[in-house]
Amino acid sequence: MSLLYSDVEEELRGSVRRVLADRAPWTAVLKRTESDEPYDQALWRTLAADIGVAALPVPEEFGGAGASWREAAVVAEELGRAVAPVPYLGAAMATEALLTLAADELLRPVAAGQRTVVLAVPLGTGPTATPPVSVRADGDTLTGTVTGVADALAADVLLVFAGDAIYAVEAAAATRTPVLSLDLTRRLADVTFDAAPARRLAAGEPTRQAWRAGWRAGAVLLASEQLGLAEWCLTTTVEYVKTRHQFGRPVGSFQALKHRLAELWVAVTQARAVARYAAGCLADDDPDTAVAASLAQAHCSAVAVRAAEECVQMHGGIAMTWEHPAHLYLKRAKSDSIALGTPARHRATLAGLVDLPG
Amino acid sequence: MDATELRERVRDFLQRHDPATMDRLEFLRARFDAGLAWISYPEGLGGLGAPRSLQPVVDNEFAAAGAPDNDPMRIAIGLGMAAPTILRHGTDEQRRRWLRPLWTGEEVWCQLFSEPGAGSDLAALGTRAARDGDGWIVNGQKVWTSLAHEARWAILIARTDPALPKHQGITYFVCDMTDPGVEVRPLRQITGEAEFNEVFLSDVRIPDAHRLGEVGEGWRVAQTTLMNERVAIGGGAVPRGAGFIGVVARAWRERPELRTPGQHDALMKLWVSAEAGRLTAQRLREQLATGQPGFEGSAVKYAFARLNQEISGFELELLGEDGLRYDDYTMRRPTGVGWDARSPGYRYLRAKGNSIEGGTSEILSNIIAERVLGLPPEIRVDKDVAWKDLPR
Ligand SMILES: Cc1cc2nc3c(=O)[nH]c(=O)nc-3n(C[C@H](O)[C@H](O)[C@H](O)COP(=O)(O)OP(=O)(O)OC[C@H]3O[C@@H](n4cnc5c(N)ncnc54)[C@H](O)[C@@H]3O)c2cc1C
Numbered sequence: 001m002s003l004l005y006s007d008v009e010e011e012l013r014g015s016v017r018r019v020l021a022d023r024a025p026w027t028a029v030l031k032r033t034e035s036d037e038p039y040d041q042a043l044w045r046t047l048a049a050d051i052g053v054a055a056l057p058v059p060e061e062f063g064g065a066g067a068s069w070r071e072a073a074v075v076a077e078e079l080g081r082a083v084a085p086v087p088y089l090g091a092a093m094a095t096e097a098l099l100t101l102a103a104d105e106l107l108r109p110v111a112a113g114q115r116t117v118v119l120a121v122p123l124g125t126g127p128t129a130t131p132p133v134s135v136r137a138d139g140d141t142l143t144g145t146v147t148g149v150a151d152a153l154a155a156d157v158l159l160v161f162a163g164d165a166i167y168a169v170e171a172a173a174a175t176r177t178p179v180l181s182l183d184l185t186r187r188l189a190d191v192t193f194d195a196a197p198a199r200r201l202a203a204g205e206p207t208r209q210a211w212r213a214g215w216r217a218g219a220v221l222l223a224s225e226q227l228g229l230a231e232w233c234l235t236t237t238v239e240y241v242k243t244r245h246q247f248g249r250p251v252g253s254f255q256a257l258k259h260r261l262a263e264l265w266v267a268v269t270q271a272r273a274v275a276r277y278a279a280g281c282l283a284d285d286d287p288d289t290a291v292a293a294s295l296a297q298a299h300c301s302a303v304a305v306r307a308a309e310e311c312v313q314m315h316g317g318i319a320m321t322w323e324h325p326a327h328l329y330l331k332r333a334k335s336d337s338i339a340l341g342t343p344a345r346h347r348a349t350l351a352g353l354v355d356l357p358g
Numbered sequence: 359m360d361a362t363e364l365r366e367r368v369r370d371f372l373q374r375h376d377p378a379t380m381d382r383l384e385f386l387r388a389r390f391d392a393g394l395a396w397i398s399y400p401e402g403l404g405g406l407g408a409p410r411s412l413q414p415v416v417d418n419e420f421a422a423a424g425a426p427d428n429d430p431m432r433i434a435i436g437l438g439m440a441a442p443t444i445l446r447h448g449t450d451e452q453r454r455r456w457l458r459p460l461w462t463g464e465e466v467w468c469q470l471f472s473e474p475g476a477g478s479d480l481a482a483l484g485t486r487a488a489r490d491g492d493g494w495i496v497n498g499q500k501v502w503t504s505l506a507h508e509a510r511w512a513i514l515i516a517r518t519d520p521a522l523p524k525h526q527g528i529t530y531f532v533c534d535m536t537d538p539g540v541e542v543r544p545l546r547q548i549t550g551e552a553e554f555n556e557v558f559l560s561d562v563r564i565p566d567a568h569r570l571g572e573v574g575e576g577w578r579v580a581q582t583t584l585m586n587e588r589v590a591i592g593g594g595a596v597p598r599g600a601g602f603i604g605v606v607a608r609a610w611r612e613r614p615e616l617r618t619p620g621q622h623d624a625l626m627k628l629w630v631s632a633e634a635g636r637l638t639a640q641r642l643r644e645q646l647a648t649g650q651p652g653f654e655g656s657a658v659k660y661a662f663a664r665l666n667q668e669i670s671g672f673e674l675e676l677l678g679e680d681g682l683r684y685d686d687y688t689m690r691r692p693t694g695v696g697w698d699a700r701s702p703g704y705r706y707l708r709a710k711g712n713s714i715e716g717g718t719s720e721i722l723s724n725i726i727a728e729r730v731l732g733l734p735p736e737i738r739v740d741k742d743v744a745w746k747d748l749p750r
Pocket residue numbers: 244246247251254256257313314315316317318320468469470471472473474476477478479501502503504505554711714715716717718719720721724
């Protein structure tokens with residue numbers, strides 16, 4: 001398995017980056033955080049349908065592009081670099097869950113970028129064998145609440161776990177109460193079902209498989225997002241300390257900063273290797289994927305947080321202001337480190353996987 | 359003066375001044391006049407010349423009697439920075455004019471030091487003060503000025519002689535924030551609120567009687583402010599298990615479902631750091647018999663910033679799903695800095711400023727390395743050049 005980027009991946013990165021530079025500069029992202037439409041649905045349609053990012057991991061038999069999660073992970077890097085307000089993570093988790101269920105009729109509009117399906121689980125859910133269940137099924141209706149669901153506000157369809165089954169529910173049939181999230185670029189919602197009509201997709205073991213696969217795809221993509229975010233923080237900070245002068249010289253000429261930036265570069269380099277390995281494993285359905293996913297989360301979460309924190313510190317007072325982009329990255333990085341399990345949680349999971357019992 | 363005697367004095371005072379029936383301000387003024395405000399200050403200026411380390415004895419006694427306090431979070435800049443500077447460098451008249459209403463909270467103070475181009479390199483500041491008869495005319499821009507929107511007075515440093523090297527041409531003033539030439543514009547922070555401001559000074563007139571210290575001595579006077587600021591930020595008297603560690607400890611005790619062995623060890627490491635920091639601050643306060651800290655004080659602020667950041671980062675991860683939520687991003691202009699009633703996310707975000715405000719942690723490290731340890735200083739290209747000739 002190669003840990004490098006292919007030419008095709010670099011090309012894909014280029015097109016995604018161009019769209020984001022044009023449509024989601026940080027000033028636009030910041031403005032949107034306090035608007036009535038926290039998700040940029042038009043941008044998401046361009047990415048999902050026109051660039052075709054929604055189709056990447058979907059095989060051609062389901063109307064997809066027949067690429068893989070490796071390419072999808074490159075997209076996640078770019079979205080992280082831009083802290084773009086699109087429902088990519090929730091949609092990717094649902095896509096992988098649908099793939100394990102071979103849910104043809106839902107996958108086709110997803111791959112075409114026409115409909116957004118999101119996995120309705122709390123964003124903070126760590127690695128577990130069985131899905132978190134807080135909703136009950138009565139025949140073909142669902143009742144109950146799932147708290148803190150990412151991207152639910154941008155969804156057309158929600159995939160919901162109830163009993164030992166997984167259901168598809170039209171998002172309009174649920175009450176989605178926006179939550180004030182720490183990270184304003186990835187919104188959470190508490191989703192309530194009150195006898196909402198639902199379609200059962202599977203029950204029993206396939207449900208658990210769909211959960212594990214969906215969660216795992218999310219964890220792997222999140223690591224790539226964290227990588228992109230960390231790269232932005234590093235690059236932006238390096239540029240700043242070259243130009244900001246104090247004591248008659250660029251502050252980047254002080255070894256105190258220089259060494260920390262060099263260390264950060266080393267950490268980002270490692271994050272890239274680890275994230276690429278996880279994406280490769282997921283794409284190849286490699287037996288090491290579980291290890292790779294938790295390894296990537298345990299490592300990349302911490303690197304992204306450190307990169308964002310150093311970005312704030314090395315910018316000084318200006319980075320403490322709302323009108324500077326650093327806080328968007330700090331909040332995303334910290335939320336990402338909690339999303340899908342904290343590094344501590346992933347280390348504990350890894351301990352079991354690599355036979356290092358506590 | 360020992361603790362027993364102080365307690366007696368407070369009780370005696372309380373017998374003659376009933377906090378339950380007396381007007382709050384009258385009570386605070388009487389407390390000041392009785393020397394029971396800041397006991398290490400001289401008699402006649404709110405104190406008794408007693409050791410600073412005994413201050414908690416007095417504060418606790420008043421608190422136990424249900425007496426009103428002076429809302430220290432609202433007037434932290436006055437208490438921690440302006441007051442010790444006025445005490446040390448002010449004339450008798452200046453001390454009498456400013457210290458009493460400062461302590462009672464009748465007059466709020468802010469600090470007009472930092473400028474867009476002069477943060478860590480504060481001595482490079484460009485705000486100009488030009489002589490004009492028996493006063494000064496001040497022009498320039500200050501930034502990151504906490505609570506300027508609440509302030510009646512500001513401590514201000516400005517350049518009075520651009521032909522001298524940067525440290526020598528600075529003078530220290532007290533600026534009237536109600537002067538028509540003072541314009542305060544809010545700067546919103548990453549927490550959502552605007553605790554600090556930009557302050558534009560246009561032809562602000564300051565009488566010479568409001569100068570602190572000699573002309574050209576402003577940098578030296580400012581050292582008193584800065585060293586006190588660092589102790590004020592990091593060296594407060596807190597009981598064991600209070601502060602940031604107290605909040606996270608409460609969450610740990612109340613929510614057993616959050617506990618994991620790994621996080622337990624992480625929490626205990628933070629608890630040990632918090633206690634080490636607390637005892638170091640206590641020891642420092644005992645050393646400060648005169649109330650004037652030296653360079654060593656920088657260490658408590660350095661440790662405080664790191665600890666707050668580590669604890670609040672840990673708290674968010676411990677809370678997991680709840681840590682993904684925030685309480686309020688509404689743009690407001692707060693009247694003080696308080697973190698205990700806010701969400702963990704607020705603590706995490708606000709604590710990021712702890713290693714920037716009052717001298718960054720890098721600058722404090724330089725001070726410890728060069729001024730305490732005596733390591734050879736960084737090569738300074740700008741030290742002996744006239745300020746006006748510095749490259750900009
Ligand atoms: C919340 C908050 C409240 C504040 N309140 C006030 C206030 O009320 N009044 C006031 O006057 N100011 C206030 N400040 C301003 C504060 O004092 C400055 O932000 C601080 O001194 C840093 O200056 P700067 O922001 O220009 O950063 P810069 O000086 O530009 O620093 C940028 C980076 O370079 C590093 N750096 C600079 N020089 C060196 C060096 N020699 N060696 C190694 N690293 C170096 C810094 O540590 C930092 O990481 C406040 C700041 C904050 C964040």
